[in-house]
Amino acid sequence: MADHAGQPVRGLGGSMQVLLLGGMCLLLQQIPIRYRIDFFGELADASLIHLHTGLLLAVAMLVRDARVVAGCFVLTFAGWTLRQLYLFDDGQPSWTLAWGAASYLFQYGWTRLCARWMGWPRMAGTGVQRGDLMRFAAIGLLLYPIVIALLGFSIALVNTPAVAVSAAFQMFFAKQFGVAVVTLPLVIGWQERTLPAARSTIGRHWMWPVVLGLGLAISLWAAMQVRQSFGGVSLPSAPVLMDYRFALLLVLAWCMLRLPPRWAMLSLSLTLLLLVGMVAGTAEYANTPVGFFNLLHIAAEMNILLLAMLYLWLTNRDRSALAEQLSEETLRDQVTGLPNLKALRGRMERPLPRTELGYLLLDQTDTLVAGFGLDTQAQAMNATARRVDDLVEAYYVGTGQFALLPRPGRDADLWERVMARVEHAEIDVDGEPIRLLPYLGVAAFNGAHASVIDRAVLAASHLAFEARQHGELRPRYSDIGDTQLWRTHRRQLHDATEALASLRSERVVLYFQPIRDLVEDMQGEPRPLAGEVLCRLIDERGDIMSPARFMAPLEAAGRGAELDLAVMRALFRLLRKTPAALPHCREIAINLTGQSLASMSFQVELRTLLAGSPLPMHALCFEVTETAAISNTAAASHLLADLRALGCHIAIDDFGTGMQSFARLRELPVDVIKIDGSFVRNVAQLGKDYAVVQASVAVAKAFGAVTVAEFVEDEDTEYCLRRLGVHRVQGYLYGAPRPLADVLAETAAEAAASRE
Structure with missing residues (x-):
């Protein structure tokens, strides 16, 4: 052989x-x-x-x-x-x-x-x-x-x-x-x-061979009983192929599908040999034409049985090989070829040297992909995995993200060594060496169940992202008893899901907080309506969700623009329901998130909504935070300039938190500067906050903008702001946020009463 x-x-x-x-x-x-x-x-x-x-x-x-x-x-x-x-x-x-x-x-x-x-x-x-x-x-x-x-x-x-x-x-x-x-x-x-x-779903239970063997034995016994019943008739005493070929076919099929190749082929060969032995009695009549054709017919049936069983075996082998190949492919990332999370779950079924899991986050990999393409990304990811291969098993999670399992060894500084390896590694990209800054989270776990591993990956990933957020170049550790982080992120995920459901079901409630002039330029009733629109969402139970619950999760999910559009639609619906209040709306302020500033689709939707606005454009004011404005200066300048050209007013919210970027604010069209409430709250103490507000007023004057002070809660603060030259104020001293529908209804009622 x-x-x-x-x-x-x-x-x-x-x-x-x-x-x-x-x-x-x-x-x-x-x-x-x-x-x-x-x-x-x-x-x-x-x-x-x-x-x-x-x-x-x-x-x-x-x-x-x-x-x-x-x-x-x-x-x-x-x-x-x-x-x-x-x-x-x-x-x-x-x-x-x-x-x-x-x-x-x-x-x-x-x-x-x-x-x-x-x-x-x-x-x-x-x-x-x-x-x-x-x-x-x-x-x-x-x-x-x-x-x-x-x-x-x-x-x-x-x-x-x-x-x-x-x-x-x-x-x-x-x-x-x-x-x-x-x-x-x-x-x-x-x-x-x-x-x-070959892996087959057919006949896996141990009872199958017993049942098939019993069925074949019954078939043989029944054939013998038939021959004994016709003892006077010239019939062969032994059973022949035609009597039990179907039962035999089932037994052989089970052998082909379930046994290893050598035993499957041996069973096929022995069965065929047994059949040849059983037809020997009829072979003696081959000297007659009928006997010859009977033997020829039996030979043909045996050959068909042979080829059918072999075809079944080959088909099952090929199907099993294809399934194995597809299963192997699902264990690897299609771009990099590295093991993925599914492979990690499979690895957990085998003993581990340490019950720790690391999550490696490489910074700026999105820029690498955008600048050089997927091939370069795959090259960089594979180079990183090879760099730490002797220390950890690397499983690719996504662009620039790995789940890491320690290899056998008792290195106390394992994760620090992993960080050092990656941090000092230079990856050659088109002849130029680049470095990817690593951040690492490490979580302990207990058990090998899929849910346990998923929680460990989630906890370690949040630690890695927090490390990047704080610029921390050392591993961040968690342990199995630290469940607070897991609960916090799980709550955030739940809030984001519930907030999205509220948005898409239009469960949006608008509140309104007035903005007053420090020097009243109008008297009489009703007072001109000026203030800021505040958004609240209603959850599935009918409870109101505060912005603290849904703003951060929505922005983390990239749904800030969707929130802003929902607020605009809800505002215009309310305004159309109370047309009597529209002539008295002097300035309605609406907040825009930083994601809206950078979204082209948002700009298109916003222009469509403004085309059907129930208010004139000069009665609308769009507020953007200073941080969002200076982070997206080019996109913000384009959108805000277009809105200003339509007649809308532009306000910079939370002014003072980004004072290092005053130079970039010159590029933005600004009508209103809202001084951040953290400085306004203590301005009457004439300390550092007073100086910040004083500087903000000076900047606003240089820009030709109106100043608005937030969080005004007492008369001493109002007096101090008036002396500093602040134009408008907003806070609980003048009114807490109220449902906008109620405010509009009151304004319409006051207008009707003044006409009588």
Whole structure:
């Protein structure tokens, strides 16, 4: 036999192979299935199967060394010669021996030729394919035994024609059955011997083989009972193939799907051998036309059974291999080829050296992808994974993010070493070295359940992002008892989900806080309506969610623009419901988030809404925080300039928190500067806050903007602000936030009363 490369089996030389395989051929020669045949009055005891023929063809298909194949034929011929001499020729040489030598020489060449036509022997790694079955059926099961049978007819040269016909008949069926029983099951069993049993969902329970075996036994028992019941009728006493082929088909199918290749092929070969033995009784009637065609029919059914079972096995093997390949692909990221989170969950099923998990976050990887493409990203991520491969197992989570498991070892400073490795690594990108700044979170866990691992990954990831937020270049640690971080982030995720649901269900409630002039320029009633619109959301239970609950989660989810648009729609709906209040709306302030400033789709939607505004443009004021404005200067300048061109007013909110960026504020169109309440609250104490407010007023004056002070809660603060020259004030001194619908209704009622 040969291994997958067609070379001799390891540890066995060519001569040993000849002795081993040739000895097996000699042994198989001694396993006959006897029957008596009568052709033209020539009675002869013959064997219905030549198992050694199937083995010789299998050897020719598997062994590349022609000398080994020839040696097997020589030993087989020697065994035939001894049988011929001492059983038929009384120990005296005859012309039959010469004919036998020529016959075996021809069979050697014909066997090797047929093996080559079927595409054998093959190189390493080349298994049996479904397409091979058709070639084997045409050549191995049909052409090969037919030519050998015709060769057997040539015995007429040294014997009578009747003997020649009998020999041809015997040789066709004996060779055909031998090939069917031995050749392809042996070839597949040997070629695929290293493969495990194919994964199949069919018949996994241990009861399946018991049930199938019991069903087959019942089928055989029922067939015997039928024959005994018709004892007077001329029926064969033993069961034949047609009686139980369906039960046998199920048993063999289970073996093909569930057993390893070597055992599946062995069961197929032994079953076919058993069937040949059971049809030997009917073979004795082959001297009649009906008997001949019956034997031919049984041979055809056996071949169909063989090919069907092999096709089933090959199909199941290929399906299992494809499923395995797809499963392997799902364990790796498609861009980088690195193991992913699914692979991490699978890894947790095996023992771990340490119950810690790290989460590595590489800064600026988005810029790397945008500037150089996915190929460069994959190169950088693989280089990072290789850099720490001897310390940790790296699992790719997303762009610039890894989950890390420690490798065996007791390094107390493992995570510091990982950080140092990554921080000092230079990645070559188009000939230029770059460095990616790492941030690392480390979480402990207990258990290998998927939910435990997911919580550990989530906790470590939040630690890594917090480290980046604070610019911390050392690992951040958590332990298994630290559940506060997990609860906080879980709450944030819940709030973001609930806030989004409220937005899309239009469960938005608007409040209104007035803004007053410190120097009243109008008297009479109703007072002109000026103030800031504040947003509240209603959750599924009907409770009001404060901005502290939903603003940060919505912005973290990138839904700030969606919130701003929802506020605009809700505002315009309320204004249209109370048209009597519209003439008295002097200035309604609406907040815009930084995400809205950078969103082109938001700008398009906003212009569409403004086109149908129930208020004139000069009655609308859009507030943006100073931080958002200076962080998105280019985008903010474009949008705010367009709004100002329409007639809207522009206010900078929370002024003073970004005073280092005064120079960039010159690029923004500003009508109103709202001084941050943290400075206003203590302005009356005439300390540092007073100086900040004083400077803010000076800046506003330089910009030609109106100043508004927030968080005014007492008269001393109002007096101080009036003295500093602040134009407008907002706070609880003038009114707490109230539902906008109520404010508009009161304004409309006051307007109606003033006209009477």
